[in-house]
Amino acid sequence: MRIGARFIAFGVVLAVMAAEVLAASDVRSVRLWRAPDNTRLVFDLSGPVQHSVFTLSAPDRIVIDVSGAKLATQFDQLALSNTPITGVRSAQRAPEDLRVVIDLSAPVTPKSFTLAPNQQYGHRLVVDLFDQDPGAPAIAPAAPVATAPQAPAAAPQTPPKLTPVAGGKRDxxxxxxxxxxxxxxxxxxxxxxxxxxxxxxxxxxxxxxxxxxxxxxxxxxxxxxxxxxxxxxxxxxxxxxxxxxxxxxxxxxxxxxxxxxxxxxxxxxxxxxxxxxxxxxxxxxxxxxxxxxxxxxxxxxxxxxxxxxxxxxxxxxxxxxxxxxxxxxxxxxxxxxxxxxxxxxxxxxxxxxxxxxxxxxxxxxxxxxxxxxxxxxxxxxxxxxxxxxxxxxxxxxxNPPPGSYLAWLRDNGKLALGPREHVVSSGESLALIAQRYQVALSALRSANALRSDLIQVGQTLQIPTTALAVQP
Ligand SMILES: [Zn+2]
Incomplete structure (x- = not known):
């Protein structure tokens, strides 16, 4: 009995799958996103599809075979500049077998997956193309900028910030x-x-x-x-x-x-x-x-x-x-x-x-x-x-981090120290906080007008600054 029931259920699943394959999905649109190290292509579909992706070299290409799909859009509106993609072509290999070929100026590593519908989008096929050689000339912007370290411009809007300033005054x-x-x-x-x-x-x-x-x-x-x-x-x-x-x-x-x-x-x-x-x-x-x-x-x-x-x-x-x-x-x-x-x-x-x-x-x-x-x-x-x-x-x-410019200012008496505050987190006691800030427990109590040492998570405590000033 059980075997029979399972067999029937299996048959129903097959029938459903066959029905899905017969009703081909449309590729309704294609969107493209360029990230610093990869290019994402998103195919918007009218229904679920099966797919496979493989690479070809000399010249570099990516082939995406989508079974159970027809093309109902065009690729010519895709903004390909600043990507390794030089062109996107397609062919209908069978009434419901779509092949998409992506021509490339540099080799990439593809990764693909499908996504189920959400609030904004329907079924999607996502193909990520990861750059193998980030900074290769082929994917640099049209104007050759920023491949070599930039000399400071005459009057940049945002001054270029350089990493650590010597002498413990880092940003x-x-x-x-x-x-x-x-x-x-x-x-x-x-x-x-x-x-x-x-x-x-x-x-x-x-x-x-x-x-x-x-x-x-x-x-x-x-x-x-x-x-x-x-x-x-x-x-x-x-x-x-x-x-x-x-x-x-x-x-x-x-x-x-x-x-x-x-x-x-x-x-x-x-x-x-x-x-x-x-x-x-x-x-x-x-x-x-x-x-x-x-x-x-x-x-x-x-x-x-x-x-x-x-x-x-x-x-x-x-x-x-x-x-x-x-x-x-x-x-x-x-x-x-x-x-x-x-x-x-x-x-x-x-x-x-x-x-x-x-x-x-x-x-x-x-x-x-x-x-x-x-x-x-x-x-x-x-x-x-x-x-x-x-x-x-x-x-x-x-709370200037050690080695920072702000810490240097403080240590040289050039930073007007406002009252320090501590927000109590779980597991902390008043004694523990006093110890951490090197202040007397009584000073901490009076700075916050506390009648007892009971403190609550989320409570803001004023930390008296007196003790720190003594430190060199
Ligand atoms: Zn958010």
Missing amino acids: IVVAVDAGHGGEDPGALSPVKGQFEKHVTLAIAKELQRQINAEKGFRAELVRTGDYFIPLRKRTEIARKKGADLFVSIHADAAPRSAAFGASVYALSDRGATSETARWLADAENQSDLIGGAGNVSLDDKDRMLAGVLLDLSMTASLSSSLNVGQKVLSHMGRITPLHKRRVEQAGFMVLKSPDIPSILVETGFISNPNEARKLASASHQQALSRSIVTGVKQFFQQ
Whole structure:
């Protein structure tokens, strides 16, 4: 009986598969994204397909065979400049067997996968072409720039920031991460043609410009254009750039279009351990949201946020993150309404020893028509960036990293030290905090008008500066 039933079920599956193969999918459009080290082609399909990809050399080509597909678009609108692609051709080998040939000026390593429909897109076939020789002349921009180290231009808008200044006066490095990008548009705006990914990149670039204008600071963009970077690669890039702080820029969305206001997220080591474990297991299976595992929907925004935060948790220094987050939030609150007045904490455990303090800034609700318009305006982007920079600067003035220009200023009595603050994280006691800042427990108590040594997670403590001044 059981064998019979299984056989029948198997027969039904075959019939369904045959039906799917018979109804060929249309390739409705093709989109192209260029990243610093790869080119992504996305074929938009009317239904699922089977495919295979192989390379040919002399001349270099990539062949993509798509079975169960017909071409219902043209390739001539693709912007191929600055990519190793010199042309895209196609042939219908059988009524439902499409072959696409990509002509190349340099060899590439292809990687391909399919994606199931999400809110914005239907079925897709993604082909990533990784450069084998980054910086090869074939893929340099038309004008031959930036292959050799650049001499400083006469009067550059943003002064070129050079890496470590000798004598322990290095720049503090802020990694600025523009959320989403490329195939991942982020949240949708009611303003036509506006996506979260565009807003985040515009704000990130403005933030970089303002940070670079501050002596002793340098900003590094994690994403420099409209392309996708997997979550883990983002923190990896920040680490490689020697970041002292990681700031991820996003814009919020909610089903209720009236929702408004900015928020700042940091990590928490409170919260459900089992939830963390479940998320971790999921994340392991997923490998990345849309980086290649496929069949992962971007619909669940909370999941996206959770993913970013979970990845940050690999490196985050919790207390510093809360501290810098609170400062950024309070300055943002002067120029834009806040969604929540405190730094929000996601309930994930800090999984590794503290490394780079990290915050995630939701600059406003892009789903709110009024805020969407504001977020798109240059003046509001500048004001938002200014408030973030002010918070970041304040944090580093109070906590200058060793070897930095700010630390040098402080050690030479040239930095007006404001009151230092500490945001309590889980597991910390008043005695522990006093010890860390080398202040007397009684001084810490009186500076905060505490009647007992009971402190709460998230509470901001003033750290008296007296003891430090004695140190040479
Ligand atoms: Zn986002």
